[in-house]
Amino acid sequence: MTSSDPATTALAAPAKELVDALKAQWLVRLETADQETMARALLDRADLDLDQACRALELELLTLVQKDRGATEYRAVFPDGLVAVVALRGTAQSRKVEQMVTAMRERLPALAEKHASRLLELAGKMIAAEKALADAHQAHDMAFGKERLLRADLVRQLRRNEGALLVIYPGKKSLVRAFFPRQRGGSAEENDDGGDVAVAAAEAAAPSPAAGG
Numbered sequence: 001m002t003s004s005d006p007a008t009t010a011l012a013a014p015a016k017e018l019v020d021a022l023k024a025q026w027l028v029r030l031e032t033a034d035q036e037t038m039a040r041a042l043l044d045r046a047d048l049d050l051d052q053a054c055r056a057l058e059l060e061l062l063t064l065v066q067k068d069r070g071a072t073e074y075r076a077v078f079p080d081g082l083v084a085v086v087a088l089r090g091t092a093q094s095r096k097v098e099q100m101v102t103a104m105r106e107r108l109p110a111l112a113e114k115h116a117s118r119l120l121e122l123a124g125k126m127i128a129a130e131k132a133l134a135d136a137h138q139a140h141d142m143a144f145g146k147e148r149l150l151r152a153d154l155v156r157q158l159r160r161n162e163g164a165l166l167v168i169y170p171g172k173k174s175l176v177r178a179f180f181p182r183q184r185g186g187s188a189e190e191n192d193d194g195g196d197v198a199v200a201a202a203e204a205a206a207p208s209p210a211a212g213g
Contacts, residue, residue: 001179002161007168008179011161018157022150029147032140039136043090043129050093050122051086057100057115058082064111076103090130094123 003012058078065071069081077100078085085096097119104112158180165176 008165011164015154015157015161018150018154022147022154025143025147025150029140029143032136032143036133036136036140039129039133043126043133046122046126046129047089047093050097050119050126053115053119053122054082054085054097054100057111057119060115061108061111064108073107076107089126091127094126097123 002008002015061074061077062069065074068074069078085093085100088096101112101116101119104116162176162180165179166173169175
């Protein structure tokens, strides 16, 4: 409406610029949310692969010690049992696996020859996946922070526009309110009774902060 009214054309450009920037940033945030979801899935897969490798090692080790979990060899590799290893995640589990490999190489070199390389490879992938998730989470937080700042800037601009419109059309509050679209599902009575039309207009002009995750 501001762009179609000759008396208010100058008010349109600043608001449109902020709306366009906000929509662009909203898309950036959606992309970072997708990246965070993918990074979380990759960490879950790395955790699963390492857990399965540890279970395979324990199964073979139990065969060697005739299922005696109290045997010295077993306790050297799994001092707290398999459950204590697979219950861990990320760097903590990777470090535990490295300790297991060291113990195997000292006491069970043949077993280490078969399993050590694979375990260390998976431990490295676990650490990398954990870091990737942390980076993705940080990127999403930064994108969301920028989006919130742009929303605040848009609200401030719309409030300035509202003030300018009240000067241009003195005493015509109903006309001024018509320049601000109400949020879908919002109450007309709320705005008529003094609700923040600038906030309502900002919410109507750009995507919801919660949309897309």
